[in-house]
Structure formats: C-alpha cells, structure tokens
Amino acid sequence: MANQNKGLIGRYWSLLTNPTRIAMGIILALGFVAGIVFWGGFNTALEITNTEEFCISCHEMEANVYQEYRETIHYSNRSGVRATCPDCHVPKDWTHKIIRKIAASKEVWGKITGLIDTREKFVEHRKSMALREWKRMKENDSRECRNCHNFESMDFSEQGRRSVTMHSTALASGEKTCIDCHKGIAHELPDMEGVEGWH
Amino acid sequence: MKKRLTIVAFVSLLTSIIATNVAWADMGGVQSLRGLEELDANNTADSLKRVPRDRETFERDYLHQPPLIPHQIRGYKVDLNSNKCLSCHSWQNYKKTGATKVSMTHFETRDGQQLSDVSPRRYFCNQCHVPQADAKPLVDNNFNSVKPLAD
Numbered sequence: 001m002a003n004q005n006k007g008l009i010g011r012y013w014s015l016l017t018n019p020t021r022i023a024m025g026i027i028l029a030l031g032f033v034a035g036i037v038f039w040g041g042f043n044t045a046l047e048i049t050n051t052e053e054f055c056i057s058c059h060e061m062e063a064n065v066y067q068e069y070r071e072t073i074h075y076s077n078r079s080g081v082r083a084t085c086p087d088c089h090v091p092k093d094w095t096h097k098i099i100r101k102i103a104a105s106k107e108v109w110g111k112i113t114g115l116i117d118t119r120e121k122f123v124e125h126r127k128s129m130a131l132r133e134w135k136r137m138k139e140n141d142s143r144e145c146r147n148c149h150n151f152e153s154m155d156f157s158e159q160g161r162r163s164v165t166m167h168s169t170a171l172a173s174g175e176k177t178c179i180d181c182h183k184g185i186a187h188e189l190p191d192m193e194g195v196e197g198w199h
Numbered sequence: 200m201k202k203r204l205t206i207v208a209f210v211s212l213l214t215s216i217i218a219t220n221v222a223w224a225d226m227g228g229v230q231s232l233r234g235l236e237e238l239d240a241n242n243t244a245d246s247l248k249r250v251p252r253d254r255e256t257f258e259r260d261y262l263h264q265p266p267l268i269p270h271q272i273r274g275y276k277v278d279l280n281s282n283k284c285l286s287c288h289s290w291q292n293y294k295k296t297g298a299t300k301v302s303m304t305h306f307e308t309r310d311g312q313q314l315s316d317v318s319p320r321r322y323f324c325n326q327c328h329v330p331q332a333d334a335k336p337l338v339d340n341n342f343n344s345v346k347p348l349a350d
Contacts, residue, residue, distance in 0.1 A: 160252035160270070161252075162296070166296070184283075188276065188280075190280055192281040197291075197292060198281060198282075198285075
C-alpha cells in the first residue's frame with residue numbers, strides 16, 4: 001500500500017484528496033451540521049445583541065442615552081414608527097455589521113473597567129464617543145439614516161420651508177450628509193466648541 | 200294688584216338669589232375663562248394646540264419687541280454645551296441657513312459694552328422669543344401697533 005510509506009500528514013492529505021465514499025459522506029455531514037449550528041448560533045447571538053432590550057440592559061445606556069432619546073422624535077411621534085438603537089448604530093448588511101460588532105468589543109472592555117459607569121463619567125466621555133459616531137456616519141454618508149429616510153422619496157411640498165431650503169441644496173448636491181446638519185437628533189449634545197457650524 | 204306684583208317680584212328675586220347661591224356656593228362667586236366649574240372638580244382639558252412647522256414671520260407690534268418665532272422649536276436645546284438657535288441665527292451661519300441674523304443688541308452687555316460674541320444675557324433665546332400655537336385669542340383685544348409699525 002502506498003499510504004504506509006507516507007507520514008501522518010501525507011496520509012491525512014490523501015484521505016482528504018482521495019477519501020472513500022463513506023469518509024467523505026461523514027466529513028460533509030459533520031461539517032454541514034457544525035456549519036448550521038455555528039452559523040445559526042452566531043447569527044442568533046448577533047440578532048440578540050441587535051435589539052434595543054440588549055442595548056439598554058446595560059445601565060450605562062439605560063440611564064443616559066436611552067432616557068434622553070425617549071423625548072425625541074424617534075421615540076415618540078405622530079406616526080408611531082420608531083427607530084431603535086441598532087437602527088441607527090448598527091449597519092444592516094452583514095459585512096458592515098460584523099465590522100461594527102468587532103469595534104464594539106472595545107466598548108465591552110469599557111463596560112468591564114467601568115469607563116462610564118456614572119453620569120459624570122458618561123458626560124465627560126460623551127464628546128469622544130459622539131465624535132466617533134459622527135465620523136462613522138460622515139464616512140458612510142449617513143447610511144443608517146438613509147435606510148429609513150430615502151432622499152428620493154422626500155416630498156418637498158410636504159416639508160417645512162426651512163427643511164426644503166437645506167434639503168434641496170446642500171443635501172441634494174451631496175455637499176452635506178444628514179449627520180452634518182442633524183447632530184443631537186437622538187441624544188443630548190456634548191460641548192460643541194470647535195464642531196463645524198456650532199458655537 | 201300692585202301688592203300681588205310686588206310679591207311675585209319678591210319671590211322671583213328670592214329664588215334667583217338662592218339659585219345663584221347654590222350654583223356659586225363653592226366657587227366663591229367667580230366665573231373665570233375656564234367656565235363655571237366646582238373648585239374640587241377637574242374641568243375637561245382643551246386639546247393641545249399645534250405649532251405650525253414654518254410660517255411667515257410675524258409683524259411686530261411695538262419697538263424693541265422680541266420678534267415671535269415663526270417655526271417649531273421641538274428639541275432645540277440651549278444650554279452650556281450647545282445653542283441650537285445660534286447654529287442657524289449666528290452671524291457665521293445665517294447666510295447658509297437663510298435665517299435672520301441676531302441683531303447687534305444681542306452682543307451688548309447691560310452696560311452697553313459691545314462683545315465679540317452673543318452676550319450672556321441674550322444667550323438663552325427662549326427667555327424672550329417664543330413660538331406661537333395656532334390658537335384663537337381667548338379674549339378680545341384691541342391693541343394697536345405703534346404708528347411706525349402699523350401699515
């Protein structure tokens with residue numbers, strides 16, 4: 001038998017490249033099942049971490065940003081349609097979602113070390129956190145806003161005068177994106193010193 | 200005949216006094232704009248009036264009147280950290296946003312000193328400027344604008 005002359009790696013290699021039917025079947029079946037379990041489990045975990053309940057299960061979020069957000073248009077409004085935390089903070093498509101989730105592992109570290117576990121600490125850190133969100137949204141052209149607010153579907157005759165003035169010019173031309181003009185749409189603002197367009 | 204008339208008049212006067220006393224017993228006799236409602240009872244609340252999103256600017260009625268705000272201001276925060284109003288009304292931003300720029304008086308301290316930025320006493324805009332709901336006045340009003348402002 002040729003196999004006996006080969007080393008362990010060589011034998012494994014030939015098993016993979018030249019397996020018997022049964023071995024092949026078992027490998028495929030196991031792989032398939034494991035795939036489903038891992039993939040399903042992974043995505044389920046992703047989905048669980050992608051709910052508002054999960055976001056505000058953390059006291060840092062519940063006591064600060066959540067309370068502020070409850071007074072804003074995306075929580076209480078005339079149509080009853082809500083935007084929840086992940087709607088604005090987590091991308092919808094898979095690749096971007098994973099990238100955002102990996103970035104979030106740093107936030108888990110912040111949680112463990114109690115970086116923002118009091119209101120004072122939270123407020124002190126708000127600016128750096130807000131700057132990060134603004135940068136992310138600026139770079140992706142406010143993708144999360146646009147998931148719900150489609151520029152093509154905006155009916156200017158239904159909007160206020162001030163909205164039309166800005167939307168039909170700087171927004172339409174692509175010079176500005178939503179977050180350039182709508183900072184603080186869901187939370188209180190940090191000290192705006194040095195932020196473009198603010199005092 | 201005359202006597203009978205007096206009695207009728209007297210009786211009706213008496214009943215009307217009693218009737219009003221019963222009705223006003225707990226009101227202290229005061230009828231307010233809220234209507235005749237027992238003090239210990241809640242009267243039905245009027246529906247909230249809406250502030251139109253944008254409207255024409257208001258005419259001013261007297262000199263040095265802080266102009267009324269002709270737009271909604273829901274969620275516009277003015278605090279130590281930020282001033283939403285100035286993000287449109289400041290001299291840096293008014294051209295881009297199409298808003299009226301704050302006038303020179305907003306840069307003055309109370310001793311008339313001119314600052315290079317909005318004076319602290321004019322920082323909290325809503326102290327003086329308020330939006331108007333779409334509501335009819337409750338009481339008639341025949342105020343006339345001063346001559347130079349009346350058409």
